[in-house]
Amino acid sequence: MEADLPHSTLSPTLEEELARDTRARQLQSFRLRIALFKPLQTVSDEEREVALDRIIEVAQSYLHIARAPFSPCRKFLFSPFYFSSEARATFDPACSSPPLSPEDEFSVQALESKLEADNADDQLQHFLLTILRLSKTCPFADVRHTLSHFLQTVSEASTVPVPRPAHHSPSYFISLKDIFSLESTPCDSAIMSYPRPSNFQRSSWSHEISWTVSDTEPREPCLVSPATDTTTCDDGRTTGGRPTDDYIRQMFVRLFLEEGRITNVFRVMAFFPTFYEIYHLTYTEILKSSTGPLPPTWKIYLGIMAAAEHGCQYLVSLLKLEFLQAQGNAKWLKGIHHCPVKLQRISLILLKMARQPWRLRLQDIVTLIGGMPGSPRQDAWSKGELVQAILVMATVLGLSTFVLGCGIAPEVDMRGGYTVAGNSILDVYPCEGIERELDQTLTLMVEEEQEAIRAASSATGWHDSSILLFEDQDENEDLVKKRGADLITKLQSYTSSLSSPKSCPNFTWKHDTPWTGFSDKGHDTDANENEPVRYPAYEDLSRFADPVADKDIQRQDFEQVKEQYDPFMLGVYCWEDHGCDIVNQFLPGVGDDLDDEFTEALSITDWSLFLHMTDAAIDTTPLRHAIWYYTQRLLGVIKEDYNYEDFAAYLNDRSKDYIKRACCFPHQLGAFDWNNMGLPLRAEEKCHMILLIASAKKQALICYALALIEQVL
Structure with missing residues (x-):
């Protein structure tokens, strides 16, 4: 034809x-x-x-x-x-x-x-x-x-x-009733139900905005129970089922005033408002500000490459929008071979960081900084440029892990985030969203587009037809309940050994909150539990990677190759004593802000675990440390003074398997993983677990690369 x-x-x-x-x-x-x-x-x-x-x-x-x-x-x-x-x-x-x-x-x-x-x-x-x-x-x-x-x-x-929205909640896995409302509630002064440091005080987010709620402005009702469902209101005012205090409310307002958009990933990360304050600062410094030698469009494109490597369509779409709005060359979005050679050459470093960081070698860095034999000098990277590029790639790789682990849904104005009633053709040929407003380079034919989706499915592990996100394959609830009780006992023993002034009564399941297994699949209450949902992988994301390196470097965890490679010892090079300083050298202040980010991710807690318990105060420090250092060990990073026997004490086999998948194979995560982490965690606790994995991974990848850069004269 x-x-x-x-x-x-x-x-x-x-x-x-x-x-x-x-x-x-x-x-x-x-x-x-x-x-x-x-x-x-x-x-x-x-x-x-x-x-x-x-x-x-x-x-x-x-x-x-x-x-x-x-x-x-x-x-x-x-x-x-x-x-x-x-x-x-x-x-x-x-x-x-x-x-x-x-x-x-x-x-x-x-x-x-x-x-x-x-x-x-x-x-x-x-x-x-x-x-x-x-x-x-x-x-x-x-x-x-x-x-x-x-x-x-x-x-x-x-x-x-x-x-109209294709998804009411910002996450495929988390019900809207568990998401913070965009409006503060009349009882907000009594609400402090989110993880935070023990010495938490109100921060600048609450004081830099001279804004108060008008007496006449509509407000959400104060919800006394998180199970109360107020998500079906059709007047646009109900935006979440969890009460919001003034601190979080001010964060929403501040973010909207600055950027004009409250993204789905932020709606979920708002579970940890004190962390998000710092993360927003470092993310802006690393990807959005004019600080450093790399142009803004180059930093965004590096972010696209990193998000594409993990098969994170959500971040690719967001970053493509930012790239085009920053007047980036739309032809670059055709694939890595359409961008400058200098950017193409860093793909090898990116793939090694994302898949096998222990394979990074000094020669990889020397080749980038010195340039290829016979290549123009402008294709070589300076040390400052490379440090900045490493931070960008590690940041987006970590964020992609969080996005995929939490099942962040597409933005409502982007492809996959909306539907149009009565237009059956959109079921076959979905319309593009706002991310393609300035892009006229990717006008694919239908056959080509379907082939691209199939390629994306192959590259990311998602099927190109329909995926049953909400699989009914939960673990045995008695087994999960027993694991939870055992872990609480161990954590209480740890707390008692520290002579904590906080009261830690014996663990009991709260009678008015009976255990019900994992019946809530995290999707909207009006959705069909057995309805297959297409996961958003709309394009061939492998086009942003060097094809030769893509074929050569496979995804692994360090346990598979520990006999062939030496581990990365934090006693020789660590973030606190070395990495932070070199970042500050080339990007003043950014290293200190990143240090605050890592510390915050590891320290935030709400002094409870699993279902809400009366008068319970549980120090989850050993559990958080176990998740952090188990993640880094999967990447070949060893902390000599950590007691690795704690893994057996605080992590069960299912939890370890989840951490491995989230750290090394995030593109494979689905609702089954979300529903089966090995412990009866609340939605925000699951997100915190994923946040710890993403942050520990980000820090490890930065250390791997910076340790080599410091060796270059």
């Missing part, structure tokens, strides 16, 4: 001109949208009201001229598939404008006309997706209520398809 398809007769010059014009229109539309929504990032009710009126006015103007937003047909404009009669027959008549006639289908005028019409559709699509996101995740109730009402009105008018 392909031999009979027409081919473009446009000259390269005209094609380039059309592409340039299209890019200009995209930039203009993007800047208009940003300018319209930016005024919502204010604590002033009056300013937000004016901005909302303007947003709705512009959106209504697009409603009058747009024809087919959320149509997959437009991406086939320059594809031969678009012109086949078989393809045209699959689309709804209202899907887009009729195909061009044979005599003028490649005329410049016809193409320009088509581009103009599609531009209006694209603008409306991006407007509606942004409105949908803010109607669900904006911390200001007036914004959520107004935009929800607008979407409801448009939907009832049936003029254009209206998007």
Whole structure:
């Protein structure tokens, strides 16, 4: 059939001109949208009201001229598939404008006309997706209520398809009733139910914003039980089932004022607000700030490479959006062979860090810094650039582990995060999200796109059809309950041995909170428990890795090869005494902030474990240390003064297996793993376990690379 398809007769010059014009229109539309929504990032009710009126006015103007937003047909404009009669027959008549006639289908005028019409559709699509996101995740109730009402009105008018969230919770595994509400509650002064350091005090997040809740602003009810389900309210004001105190509320507001978006990964990481304060600072310093020798787009692209290596579609989509908004070259997103040679050459280091860090060698670093024989000098890395690149890659590898372990769902305005009612074609050809607003390079044909999904499935371990995320294969509840009781006894003995002033009564299961196994699969209450869910792997992520190194370096844990390689001894080189200093040398202050991040991850606790217990105070330090050092041992890192017999005391076989999968094979994690960690952990405790794994992994990878960089003269 392909031999009979027409081919473009446009000259390269005209094609380039059309592409340039299209890019200009995209930039203009993007800047208009940003300018319209930016005024919502204010604590002033009056300013937000004016901005909302303007947003709705512009959106209504697009409603009058747009024809087919959320149509997959437009991406086939320059594809031969678009012109086949078989393809045209699959689309709804209202899907887009009729195909061009044979005599003028490649005329410049016809193409320009088509581009103009599609531009209006694209603008409306991006407007509606942004409105949908803010109607669900904006911390200001007036914004959520107004935009929800607008979407409801448009939907009832049936003029254009209206998007709706594909997932109500920010996580596939955690029910929305367990997520912190975006609104503070009337009883917030009594709430302090999240892990934090023992010496916790309110921080700058609570004091730098002169904001108070208006007496007239709608507020969530105070939920006395986390099991209370308030997630079905349809007015957009209910944003989570867990009460939020003023400290966390101020964090939500601060983040929105700074970035205009509260991401799903932050909604989950808000379980640990004191940690997130520090993590947000270091993440911004490492990936977003202008500090250091690497350009912002290079740092973001390194992040894309790292996220793709772990098969983390969620972070790849987020970082692609940031990359394009930072005016990165969209051609780089075609794959690693389209980016500068200098970036291509670091792929080997990335793959070794992610899969077999013990295989990193001094020669790998020398080759990067000295350059390949005969290669231009500009392709060589400086020590400062390499230190910064290592921090970026280790940060995103760690964050990818957290995202995949916690089952973070796609952002509501990105591909996989929304659905469109009544448009069955989107089930076959899903529309792109806001992350592709400025990207015109990946206009794949349907056959190519399906092949890309299959390749992504093969590379990441996810099937390309349907995946049953919510498997009903929980461990025996009596066995898990016994493990929990045994661990509590050991932790209480540890606490008593330290003569802790805190009271630690004998462990008992609370009678009013009976053990029910793992019946809550972590998805929305209105979802079908047996419904297969497609996990978001929408593209061939292997294109961001060097194909030769990708084939040569397989994922392993150190136990498989410990007879062949020497372990990394923290007594010789450790983060606290060495790594922190070299980071501060090239990025002043960042090393100290990272040190605070690692310390915070390891120290936060709510002095309890498993189900809530009356008057219980459990010091979980041995358990947290066991998770941390077991993770690092899987990577070949040994701490000489740690008692490794604690592994047998505080970790059971199932817990060890989970840590191994999360550390070394995070792309394989699914709901079965989430539901079977070997202990009856609460949702936030599971997230803390994953956070410890991700942080310990991040620190180990940084130490491996920095120890070699320091050896280069």
